[in-house]
Amino acid sequence: MIPPTPGIAELSAHAGQEVRVRGWVTHLRSSGKVAFIVIRDGSGKLQCVLVKGSLAPETWERFAELTQETTIEVRGSVRPDARAPGGYELAVSDLTILGPSPTDYPIQPKEHGIDFLLDNRHLWLRSERQRAIARVRHEIEQGIRDFFYDRGFLLVDTPILTAAIGERSGLFATEYFEEGTAYLAQTGQLYGEAAAAAFGKIYCFGPTFRAEKSKTRRHLTEFWMCEPEVAFNDSEDNMHLQEELISYLVARCIERTRPELNELERDISRLETVATPFPRIDYSDAVTTLQAQGSSIKWGDDMGAEDETLLVEGHDRPLFIYNYPKEAKAFYMKENPADPRTVLCDDCLAPEGYGEIIGGSQREDDYERLLSRIQEENLPVDAYGWYLDLRKYGTFVHSGFGLGLERTVAWICGIPHLREAIAFPRTMNRLRP
Ligand code: 4AD
Ligand code: MG
Secondary structure, eight states: OOOOOOOGGGGGGGTTSEEEEEEEEEEEEEOSSEEEEEEEOSSOEEEEEEEGGGSOHHHHHHGGGOOTTOEEEEEEEEEEOTTSTTSEEEEEEEEEEEEOOOTTOSOOSSOOOHHHHHHTHHHHTTSHHHHHHHHHHHHHHHHHHHHHHHTTOEEOOOOSEESSOOSSSOOOEEEOTTSOEEEEOSOSHHHHHHHHHHHSEEEEEEEEEOOOOOOOTTOOSEEEEEEEEEETOOHHHHHHHHHHHHHHHHHHHHHHOHHHHHHTTOOTHHHHTOOSOOOEEEHHHHHHHHHHTTOOOOTTOOOOHHHHHHHHTTOSSOEEEEOOBGGGSOTTBOBOTTOTTBBSEEEEEETTTTEEEEEEEEBOOOHHHHHHHHHHTTOOGGGGHHHHHHHHSSOOOEEEEEEEHHHHHHHHHTOSOGGGSSSSOOBTTBOOO
8 A cells, every 4th residue: 555645734643654755855964873854845844764774775875865955755654752843753664856956055054145045035935934924924814814704895806907096106007008008006995996886895905016116124016905995984994994804813823823923933922912992093193292202204294114113112002093184195085074184094003113004094985076186196087087986976985994914924923024024025126036
């Protein structure tokens, strides 16, 4: 009988049995009579033990051909071992080399510079740390989908090629046949609004693009955004949905990715305090506070990264800054009836200096006001005819927000830079690999 090929994470179900395990060599050690191979298969790590005296000579000799990253198949019996990473090791009876790896593997167990690691991102992904981050990201993405699915939201996939500009930040443009210029979507929101009038509660979740000429640790040119849009939600309801989502995602990661957070040396106690309600600070109050702390911010300015860091200091959970000045924000936000200098919107700032993870707002639902905002911003009105129609045919109070996936991953993982929060980051100076 040919033994089964379980993943390393499944070995506990095969204790005492003969199996075959396939993976990549990460560590090698030999005393001359006993040799150890640690292999990785993506689901876990396994120590394989070879005893010279109990192996065919050619099998024992094959050990000498192994190098880091050689792809191998080992056959042997699964043995409980309290000191082993997954609680089991493999007593090897046979060893096959499936794919050799030359000794010049670029990533060695020593310090490498960040540019070198990013140039070798396709290989760097194999490290324990990158696996831990990828696993947390995966949990957050699944958490987002479950959160909205369980609450009856419909997933709507919005286009990436678009003629309607959504945000003020930089645009990637390309010629689009006879139709003029197409832009890579900065947001799916405008389409989400149309879908909300059709389906009520929706969300879109996909890659978005900003030709940002900023080299900060918080900016990518391609990032993933989750954008719910809800008919009849006002700005208050909108903030409530945001705090529910964030606390759900944090609790889920603590529960399901504790080993990965430990691998990343994340201080989990800083996440355990994340619970609703999050504090809410009016923009104007925030400016007064910041000025008292020595910031040069003036009423009307958007917040800089330093301002955001000052505001979250001493907070053990995210907080909302709400109702920013109109000129600091996008054209589609609803004018605040109580103070028309401002709009009904919020930024949700993560603690520990991770900055804005969500931008959200109630949308302008008045046809004339929206039209004048489009004109004031010098946007091409003809590209927004369909968007204005939403205010013409049955306008409705509605709100939504965009949660930046990489910023959320970076915060929950406790990693300083967004470039590790996505498998193949795109920044101003990085298009490869
Ligand atoms: O605040 P932003 O620009 O909002 C929107 O795009 C709205 N249309 C969302 C909506 O209401 N449906 O972006 C939302 C979030 C930010 O809070 C941030 O987390 C993330 O997207 N983000 C970026 N993440 C990485 N790199 C960038 N260049 C980002 N720009 C925004
Ligand atoms: Mg924003």
